[in-house]
Structure formats: structure tokens, C-alpha cells
Amino acid sequence: MRVGILGGTGPAGRGLATRLAAAGTGVGVVIGSRDAERAATIVAEVRDRWPDQSLDLVGADNAEAAGSDIVVVATPWDSAVDTLRPLARVLAGKVVVSMANALVREGREMLALVPPRGSVAAAVQWALPDSQVAAAFHHLPARQLADLKTLLAADVLVCSDHAEATAATTGLVDAIDGLRALDAGSLNQAAAIEAFTAVCVTLNLRHRAHSALRFSGI
């Protein structure tokens, strides 16, 4: 199976790409970028950082990455719709995972914006009406995700209006050691899930920590 990560050159997308490519579960990863050369540079950087790892990882432009079996949207939140609309046809019928958050930093705090359509994930589903959109991977600290030496121990909230998208996204999460997927309901939940990323980042800024979210009792 091949996973394409659109806008995968940013910290969050790169971290997810690294973990999936190193998982050794038969998941190949395509880092997508507006600029295929930029994607190739990032892939080379990741390979240089982890010379002992067998990484199933290539770079491409976003259009080529969109040809993958599952596609993750890791662009900045305010370019997600413009990136996706020209790709709606190639993404039709596919599971698309939105991991972007609409955040703005003010001093020692991160604050959540309410993006058009209520959440980034809702905007992604609107741009891709024939795709099965899920939202996931919001609360993971990018730096820890990208560092294969860091043992992860976090829950990943997954929400979607399509059962097959929840199932496929759960499969991606479970491919990564130390992550557990939790079904958090319909895509309506994405607004609160995305906004809570601001709280997670603020906690880390205030406490100089790299915290991970866990739910006990589930």
C-alpha cells in the first residue's frame, strides 16, 4: 500500500512520513510538495538522518502523490482547499486524511482559529465531495514524530463520516508503534479536535514539554 502525503515537506507531514516509511509493514510513502525537487530534498534529508533504516520513501509533486492509495493532507490549513480542488478527480473514491490545524501563535500561546466551514477537515471534505475524508494525527508533537529514537505513547483521535475512512485511517495509525487509534465519531468532531491542538501546543510551550495525549479507561 502506498500513502501520499500532500504538503509533506512541513514538520508534521515529514514526521508522519518518516514513521510510516520506517514501520516495515509494507506501507510505502510518497512525500508530495508543490515542488517535486523540494520533496526530493526532504526525502534525502530524512535518509541522511536515518542511514540504518530501511525507508520506503520517495518524493514527488502533489499531483503524483495524490495517485497513492491513501492520501494525507499536511499542507498549511489555509492552502488545503486550493491544493485539493484541482486533484478532486484523482482523489475521488479514496480515503483522504486531514491532519492540518488552523492555529495562530501569540507569545507563549497557540490559539485556534475557526476556519471557513468550521474545521479544516470539513473544508477538505467540501473540496473533495467524492472522497472519504477522515481527520487524524492532530495532537502529535511533530518533532517527536520525526525522531525515530523517541518512543511514542499517544492516542490518535480519528473521526469521519465514512466508516471505511475511519477503518483505513485506524490502520495507518496502528502501523506506527506506540500509537493507538480511537474512534471519536463523525467529522463534526474535527472542529473540537483541531482546536484542541492549540491547547496541547500551549501546554508544551508553558511547561517546556513534549506531551502526548492519552485516554485512560478506554
Added chain:
Amino acid sequence: MRVGILGGTGPAGRGLATRLAAAGTGVGVVIGSRDAERAATIVAEVRDRWPDQSLDLVGADNAEAAGSDIVVVATPWDSAVDTLRPLARVLAGKVVVSMANALVREGREMLALVPPRGSVAAAVQWALPDSQVAAAFHHLPARQLADLKTLLAADVLVCSDHAEATAATTGLVDAIDGLRALDAGSLNQAAAIEAFTAVCVTLNLRHRAHSALRFSGI
């Protein structure tokens, strides 16, 4: 020290009142209600449930409860402002803790509303301009809170624009075994913290669980 819980007859307020009254740390609790008789009935119910506990707990109307040293707002979110405005003078200079969430249930999901002024806590601070408002206690399952036999193991996010309110609220949290307070920044964070309660409740509905939120790495 005396803590008044306005609207303390509902599940969340009653649970917090029970835990604080049983804590044995010198914290006395006044359950407030629009109807003092209703408050007295709830206090009697709590005493009947825990006959072996020494509970420092009384009932009163909301105005009398507002005379306490610290006041918690546990009314339904849409009656918080109307409850508080007539009490603004007695609450001036005090720490007031907002624990209400603006939620609506649809089938197997809880959804978050955006209340006027962005969050319940912001509305509480608006209604009480001379009080020091904090937001806390949002993500605790009310039933577990009310059941003294349940060992709690949860983090409580505290946010405020007033350092003394964060400190006093942290003291309340720390008085309860099994709870840890985390400073989550300014009162601006309350919008995302309150909305995330919808996700926590939805997880519990979907997984038939009573989950608690924890942050590892802090």
C-alpha cells in the same frame, strides 16, 4: 476555606462538591441552587450515599453560596450569565471557576456549540468584570467524580487571565486525590478546552467507557 458551587445540584457540580467535601483538607463546600430547598435535598442525598464519610457540605441558595471564598459556576451554560450578573458585586475581587460546557447531544455524539463571547468562561468573565475567572474541571466524567469509590487519575486543564485565579484553582484541583492541575494558559484557551469536552463524551458514548484525559511527558 469555603467553596461555593453555583448550580451545584447538577451532576457535574454535585460530583465536584462531593469530592471537595470529602477531601479532608479543610475545604468546606456550599452547594448553591436557585432553590435552597433543592440544594438541601441534594446535600441530604449525598450524605445518605456516603454515611461513613465526614463531609463538610451544606446547601444554600446561589446568593448565599456566592458569599464563599472561591466560587465555582456549574450551572447549565445558557443560564450562567443570568445567574451571575445579579451576584457581580458579591463576587467582585474573588476567584470564580467556570466548569460549564456548551454542548448538544445528537444521537451517539455530543457536539460543541460556540456560545456567545466564544466560550462559557469568557461569558462568565464578561458578567463578572471585577472577578478573577478561571476555567477548569471540564473533562471529568460527572459520574466518576460523584463516586468516591472510583479512583481518579486525570489531568485538569486550568486557564485564566489572572495568575491568582490559576493558583487558587490549582489548589482546588490538588485537594482532590488523583487529579493533577496543568496550567493551560490564558482564558482564551477556554473555547478549545470546553469544546473538547464534546469529544471526550463522544469517546465515552462510542466506547461505552468512562475515560480520563492524561498528558504524558509533562
